[in-house]
Amino acid sequence: MDDGQKVNGARIAVLDVGKTNIKLSAMTCDGIFVESLSVRNEVRSGPPWQHHDLDGIGDWLFGSLATLCRHHPLEKVVGTGHGSAGVLVNADPDDTSALPMIDYEQDLPPAIRDGYVPLSGDFFDRGSTIMLKAAHQARQLYWMQQVDPERVAQARWYLGLPQYWAWRLSGVPSAETTVLSAQSHLWNNVRKKWAPIVAGQGWKRLMPPVRSAWETLGPIRKDLARRHGIPERLSVLTGGHDSSLNLYRYQAAGMPDACVISTGTWIVGMCAATPLHQLDENRAMVLNSDVAGRPVGGVLTMGGREFSHVAGQGQEGNAADGALVSLLIERGTFALPSFGDDDGLFPGSAGLGRFEGPPAETPAQRKALAVLYAALLTWECIDALNENGLVALDGTFLRDPLYATLVAALRPTAETVYNLDSYGTASGAALLGEHETRHTPAPIALSLPAPFAGDREALRAYARRWRELANRHVLAKTRPAKGPTDDR
Template structure:
């Protein structure tokens, strides 16, 4: 690590665009939070489709960045965000966009679904099954092209979400492997080439040069700096995919093959050691990338939404009671997937979630059952990734101590650790600054879960029965991917 830079208190600003919230944080170069600002990520109605308010985000970002620089010695800025967004832009970085940025949680027209599916390539091209609603940058660009062919023909670049904001800040267009590999359907990370749909649809001219996440693209645009009072010396990094940068935090800490399970709206599992032939697109498994371009096995399931369906309301601030979990394992009370519209790891299960056995009739019981259900889904993700070694847990599920305890108890022959930081993505993004100069592992705080006080044999038998029940009713089978013409 460059001790001189660390000693002078230099900071990096991390701009993190989530689906619901947006954060701008001042971080140390070794990934420690100094200050964070946030705002809601508003969605506007169409026409031509529901879209995010890029103009409003721009005003907030540039003004907040100026404020952050007044309070902290910020020298660099890096952008990160989710992978289900791309922005079509013209040549002028002062233009918000050539077309509004599509909200991925809306349903595309049936003609878009039917027309796109046969163009999407094989699993290595997609990196996933064809997912719900308007996911995938390639499908969004296809929708734009079908709806507004002249606007697409006049546009200059199609940029992943983090690189869009890096371009707005620096005027330098770029593409980056973790964002492209986050199921954009534009980049085959195994073959290291653009997917067939790019050339087939005439999009090659829209694809910007590839740069690594840690590369300095250039200084902030002088006119932008002067307009908002941002220091002109500020340099802009390429940036990357949020979950991949959270994984990078562990890799930078000396865990290159870490299996990381991040929890929130989604349970996101990522493991560089997962064999590619173990990836099953029909079980929510995906192919991602780390910041170096190495393929990374992954799994996605909407665990946060499932948790909410089971827990209901009334116990948000209360910790789950371990004694109630023991009661469930004794009585055989089960929550079984899937309650939402996502199959997750159980193909065909969407909307068929159910409870079995004696009911969990109080809010406290529902909360405990939800934590147990979340732990079982997590272990299912870990097993799908073929991981029998060290697993690191992080994210919102860890607000309840029983969650990590149950995951560890369900993996009795392997080690489970957890991290309680609520800013893992920002920390990983900040660590990019010293990617090429780091000589020792970056610091990270990992803890061991508390021991499970209940009957471990009963818990193991319960988990086995839960998996059997989850596979019943003939819905645990391969099905055509959602959004294909076979639906």
């Protein structure tokens, strides 16, 4: 596309910062994708720790935003990103960061890991269990403070990832509830207040004002706009957490209580109707927020990496064979959790993933077993969320049509739908642009899974047996979180 060509309809730019890739997309205000530019999210080695290249991302972002503005009559820009990222900054938006942004997938020094635990509060202060590696904004800030207390003392703000880029663009600092509630450990979403660790560690001065995800922070900074050739008319929104904005896409479409299961490296389940007293941190359950600040029950498990382990190599582009799934069910071939480094929904199962029954001998059988295993993990997530109503599936697992078919067959008395869009997070973020003026449901394309061609009763009996075997080697009992006992 040359610079003189403009596409009607795109009015908002969405910056989507993933762990591996970063995308800047031109979207319509109805959440329809028009054009996208992307770059890898590079991680550099320390010292003082592995960190993301904020300078390089900034150069790419500002140049790409100028390019998209030449292609489209953009009026707004909004950011979204994963929740395990915080950036400590000084007062000047051109001074990239006070300390490098920590890569959450690196191991922690034992002293940091052990020192943080007694400071972290109860489940509702954290919104999750204490996760692996360097997850959680509060723990990252604690690490920074232990390594370089002087720079932390001199810093001005500690910002979630979407709000960091909003600050770089607008110069206005902000915090936002979906990001804070994405297991930052900084915010108690039930009590709507900062978690005790914030005051306890002297961090209140670093916490910016809480703003709504759809709120306009201001126009793009004039000096930044002129430097990079970006129109000064562009306004900057607060932005929010990626999975929460994907959920918002369904809420904006008229499904406020839908249970949304997004799939990729993680299986992420979110449901605003889940009773808070049923959230069990020992079963990978978390407490998130929707854009309105309403508590949202969630569950996280690294289903994508487990899928890859079960499927093996060589079947990436091939669809699973339903007849082979039926054969595996008939023979009693099981893949049992967990193949990753975390327990997921089965406490004590990390690293104990195993196969039982006659082996899946061919690559096609392994692929069929992986899809069946993914459907069972999803079924377990839905059950943990106590959801007997509408479930919407989206994400990469839907590249295999049999996945949605199996999930639907495992819950025969409830409705299951799916969405094939590959830009759900960006769509939800774009819908923020008209949050306060939208009077009709936003468009979304939903489909019903094809019926399972095999023996449905045999499938459900297999699922019950799978759950029994999966729990057989559980090494720790689950304990529900103590807290509110409402049955919303």
